[in-house]
Amino acid sequence: MFATNLLERRRKPQRITDQAWDQLVSAVGSAGDAARLARQHTSHMASEAGHRVGPATGEARQRAMAAVDALAGRRPAMPWAWIAGAAAAGVALGWLAGAMARSAIAHRDGTDSVDGRIEFVEVDEPTGSSLRP
Structure with missing residues (x-):
């Protein structure tokens, strides 16, 4: 026990x-x-x-x-990078606007010349009778 x-x-x-x-x-x-x-x-x-x-x-x-x-x-x-970027964008937009304006003027006048001038060329007629009908 x-x-x-x-x-x-x-x-x-x-x-x-x-x-x-x-x-x-x-x-x-x-x-x-x-x-x-x-x-x-x-x-x-x-x-x-x-x-x-x-x-x-x-x-x-x-x-x-x-x-x-x-x-x-x-x-x-000065934020030159932003200024240069804005100048470049302005040049590009100006060139684009000018090109579009020249194209619109040429289209309106019906000429193919971009600057709107028509060139005249003088042609001498030949003196021979073989070319006349």
Whole structure:
């Protein structure tokens, strides 16, 4: 009897320890699943926020640099690329308008000449009788 009581006393703490260990493993496993789910959710939210904020950061950086330049007394640089592009577009549109105007005038007058001049050519008549009918 003494031996059975002693074995039961030893088994009871071991059983409690085993149960506690199983519960701990289960809790850690479910916490790991919850942590993975939370990581995926926050990663998705951060990615979405980055896509929304991305264009705004470029604009904010440009404005901040312009403000720093203004406070330092520097004038903004001339947008030479835009000016050159506008000049090139103006030249192209002017050339196109001129070509269309010349074509319209030639079409209206019924001449094939673009500049509207008619060239006259002098022809010498041959003096021989073999060409006359």
